Amino acid sequence: MNTGDARAEILRSIRTHLEASKRHDAVPSASDSAVDSNHEASLPLSRQSLSETAVAEVIQVFKRNLEAVDGQCVVVHSDAEVEETVKRITEGREVATPNASRSDLFKYEVGVTAAQAGIAETGTLVLDSSVERNRLVSLVPPVHIAILDASRIYPTLSETLNALHSGAELSPAITFITGPSRTADIELTLAIGVHGPQELHVIVVQNKS
Amino acid sequence: MNQLSSETFAENAKAALADDQLRDALRHATTLFGKRRSEAAASLSNWEDLRSQARAIKDDVLLHLDRYLETFVQNAETRGAKIHWARDAAEANAIITRLVVERGARNVVKSKSMTTEEIHLNAALERAGMQVVETDLGEYIIQLAGETPSHIIAPAIHKTKRQISELFTAELGMAPTDDVGQLTSTARSTLRERFARADVGISGVNFGIAETGTIAIVENEGNIRLTTSLPRTHIAVMGIEKLLPRFADLDVFLKLLPRSGTGQALSTYQSFITGTKRNASDEGPDELHIVLLDNGRSRMLAHPVTRQSLACIRCGACLNSCPVYQQIGGHAYGSVYPGPIGSVITPQLIGIQKAAQLPYASSLCGACREVCPVKIDIPRLLLHLRVQISEKQRNGRTKERLAFKLWAAIMTRPKLYETTAIAARLFQRWFKLPVKAWTSGRDLRPIETESFREHWRRTR
Numbered sequence: 001m002n003t004g005d006a007r008a009e010i011l012r013s014i015r016t017h018l019e020a021s022k023r024h025d026a027v028p029s030a031s032d033s034a035v036d037s038n039h040e041a042s043l044p045l046s047r048q049s050l051s052e053t054a055v056a057e058v059i060q061v062f063k064r065n066l067e068a069v070d071g072q073c074v075v076v077h078s079d080a081e082v083e084e085t086v087k088r089i090t091e092g093r094e095v096a097t098p099n100a101s102r103s104d105l106f107k108y109e110v111g112v113t114a115a116q117a118g119i120a121e122t123g124t125l126v127l128d129s130s131v132e133r134n135r136l137v138s139l140v141p142p143v144h145i146a147i148l149d150a151s152r153i154y155p156t157l158s159e160t161l162n163a164l165h166s167g168a169e170l171s172p173a174i175t176f177i178t179g180p181s182r183t184a185d186i187e188l189t190l191a192i193g194v195h196g197p198q199e200l201h202v203i204v205v206q207n208k209s
Numbered sequence: 210m211n212q213l214s215s216e217t218f219a220e221n222a223k224a225a226l227a228d229d230q231l232r233d234a235l236r237h238a239t240t241l242f243g244k245r246r247s248e249a250a251a252s253l254s255n256w257e258d259l260r261s262q263a264r265a266i267k268d269d270v271l272l273h274l275d276r277y278l279e280t281f282v283q284n285a286e287t288r289g290a291k292i293h294w295a296r297d298a299a300e301a302n303a304i305i306t307r308l309v310v311e312r313g314a315r316n317v318v319k320s321k322s323m324t325t326e327e328i329h330l331n332a333a334l335e336r337a338g339m340q341v342v343e344t345d346l347g348e349y350i351i352q353l354a355g356e357t358p359s360h361i362i363a364p365a366i367h368k369t370k371r372q373i374s375e376l377f378t379a380e381l382g383m384a385p386t387d388d389v390g391q392l393t394s395t396a397r398s399t400l401r402e403r404f405a406r407a408d409v410g411i412s413g414v415n416f417g418i419a420e421t422g423t424i425a426i427v428e429n430e431g432n433i434r435l436t437t438s439l440p441r442t443h444i445a446v447m448g449i450e451k452l453l454p455r456f457a458d459l460d461v462f463l464k465l466l467p468r469s470g471t472g473q474a475l476s477t478y479q480s481f482i483t484g485t486k487r488n489a490s491d492e493g494p495d496e497l498h499i500v501l502l503d504n505g506r507s508r509m510l511a512h513p514v515t516r517q518s519l520a521c522i523r524c525g526a527c528l529n530s531c532p533v534y535q536q537i538g539g540h541a542y543g544s545v546y547p548g549p550i551g552s553v554i555t556p557q558l559i560g561i562q563k564a565a566q567l568p569y570a571s572s573l574c575g576a577c578r579e580v581c582p583v584k585i586d587i588p589r590l591l592l593h594l595r596v597q598i599s600e601k602q603r604n605g606r607t608k609e610r611l612a613f614k615l616w617a618a619i620m621t622r623p624k625l626y627e628t629t630a631i632a633a634r635l636f637q638r639w640f641k642l643p644v645k646a647w648t649s650g651r652d653l654r655p656i657e658t659e660s661f662r663e664h665w666r667r668t669r
Contacts, residue, residue: 006294010449010503014275017511024512065474102492106405122475135438135492139431157475158460165456170421172288172486173438173493176479181431183393184471185347185363187370188238191393194346195400196431196478 055150058120059204062153065123069179070192071200073123075150077207082147085203086112089145096141098133111137115146115177115202118153119160122178125202126160129173138177144197146177150206213543215555218566221541231367235538238366242529245472246580252474253464263461264584267520270419270452271510277419277452278501284422288484290497297504298328304500305330305411305444306337312442314339314408320426320433321345322413323361323523324446324502326545327558330411342403344432346396353380359539359547361525362470367538400432410436410494414447415466415522417499418456421483424499425459427466429477437480443494445482449501450519462522465582469524505558514593518553520583527577527587533570542567549577553590561597568594630660 050058063073074085086095089110096108113134117126125146127134138144154160164174181196192198213221225231250256270277282292293308295301309317317339319325331352334341343352347364351357353376358364365373370387377383383395412433416425424445426433437443453462467473486493509515528534528548539547544555544564552571556564568591577587599606619629634656647653659667 006296006300009296010294010501010507011275011278013503013507014278014449014510017507017509018272018274020511021513021516024514069473069477106401124475129492130487133492135434139434139438157463158457161457161460165421170423170456170481170483172483172491174481174483175434176475176481178475178477180477181429182477183346183430185345185350185365186368186373186389186392187234188241188363188366189370189389191389194393194397194430194432195344195435 058153062120071179073202075204089201096137105140108141110143111141112145113138115148118148120155125177127175128171130171139196143199145201147203150204215543215564222537225537225541239529239535249468249472260584281419290484290499293500295502301328301502302333309409316407317341317409318407318436319343320412320436321348324413344400404435407440409442410440411444412436414445417452419454421456423481423483426480427476442496444498446500469526469582517585526580530576530580549587565598
């Protein structure tokens with residue numbers, strides 16, 4: 001089997017069939033121009049431009065939406081408070097950090113990571129794998145604690161996507177997390193924590209400047 | 210359960226209608242999904258705009274599919290992904306089997322993918338001696354039971370927790386329980402072991418982003434994240450139509466897909482994978498293979514009506530809204546893709562002769578068109594396919610054609626119509642119309658004793 005042939009043949013088939021469809025397309029398709037117009041309009045708001053009241057509002061929206069999907073959210077104001085909160089949640093259980101070795105990962109009960117951004121309108125965490133080794137620590141242990149800088153919470157999904165793609169290169173693995181793992185595959189009964197964490201705690205750090 | 214065929218749709222449907230447990234489960238599921246969908250749609254003020262935008266984006270992709278594919282491939286390859294092209298199911302299975310064999314792999318974990326169901330990948334891998342395990346809870350259940358999915362997003366919707374408990378007791382040695390949490394955690398711990406020793410992970414793809422070479426995969430359970438993070442090799446199987454031009458286009462589709470499917474504002478996890486890891490010490494697979502599958506898709510581009518089929522994002526909303534699906538469920542369609550969208554995709558994928566009953570498995574009520582997040586005109590597509598079928602069967606339907614000729618002759622002559630109606634009314638008790646095909650599943654109302662014209666003359 002020659003893959004080169006398959007590529008050429010599929011592309012040829014696409015072109016031939018599109019050509020054949022032209023005689024059925026009574027009106028020239030408007031879609032060529034339909035797409036680009038709407039998108040450029042919603043350029044990323046510079047996240048830093050939000051006023052202090054707007055930041056407080058964004059945090060509240062984030063918290064409310066996260067709690068609506070069974071996530072837990074605490075807002076703190078100092079590093080000491082972060083440490084205290086992590087201690088309270090872990091209750092002496094063994095904690096995996098992004099440096100944990102892969103073979104040990106399945107033994108830990110709690111995983112702690114940072115979140116590189118948040119989305120207020122959905123209560124979502126954004127984890128970027130190029131920043132730290134967060135893919136498995138945030139996924140394998142039954143409890144995930146994420147620490148999120150309040151200034152990195154974007155109001156909307158659209159702004160978040162634009163911000164992620166504003167740089168030169170997308171990170172090889174970006175993960176959006178909205179609440180703990182869930183399924184309703186058995187009689188549509190909600191079960192929390194099927195493959196991923198059963199508990200998700202987000203510590204939002206709002207530093208007073 | 211035996212694999213049902215699309216060719217026996219009528220018999221399959223009849224059997225499903227007699228299954229009370231199935232119909233209870235379907236009523237519950239389709240009502241709940243339908244309610245959640247409409248609430249989720251209503252929560253956004255610009256729902257209709259989003260649908261139009263999504264469709265415009267998909268139309269653009271489909272009209273320039275060759276260019277977008279080439280851009281996607283180039284961007285994915287630049288970032289380390291290996292691209293494979295598969296003309297049909299056999300070629301895709303051969304490519305994937307070869308990849309797995311070459312790596313000396315034995316254990317394969319899979320996340321839910323309708324495309325891999327379409328090509329019957331599991332059977333192909335098992336023939337090559339692989340241990341393949343489905344890791345989505347619903348898919349895992351039906352794999353253990355030796356069945357096929359009955360709903361695009363809730364594959365085990367037809368099974369009760371009692372049946373699942375019996376299955377887990379027999380297959381996994383679990384103590385019987387009717388606690389869904391217990392069933393779920395049993396599956397979790399069994400599958401954890403399989404994940405820990407998996408060599409290869411196979412996933413589907415929800416969206417491929419042309420400008421970045423990214424694949425986006427959407428889920429709630431976390432098994433897709435495990436499948437795409439733990440094994441050394443990740444193989445993603447993707448229909449050639451799954452592209453979006455820009456990363457920013459995800460905004461529209463991530464708003465529409467979860468709301469239309471489960472009614473969530475966003476599914477729990479989205480994985481955006483762009484090529485392979487940049488440093489050997491980073492987490493994640495060493496290799497990413499993307500298998501691009503045609504399997505009849507490029508043929509659908511040949512007409513604007515059929516081309517719409519390729520805009521589908523597999524949300525399942527049309528299944529839940531369909532009065533036919535609501536009664537018979539997914540298995541009766543005898544195909545991988547059930548419901549209204551299945552009735553239009555299946556005949557185009559496997560050949561219209563093998564699925565000639567499916568375009569008729571609809572009352573053309575239009576409920577599917579109302580809920581479709583990408584505005585696919587499914588009733589129009591069904592009619593388009595019916596025309597093709599009836600043209601093929603031109604000679605085999607002389608009785609039906611004769612009946613319609615007679616009907617037309619009567620309906621265009623008022624006097625003849627009136628006398629025929631009176632005769633029909635008088636003699637209907639003694640004559641049985643040759644319409645058993647219709648009346649075996651429905652009632653035929655008797656003709657009223659007074660016609661509208663007579664009523665009008667008498668009362669005005």
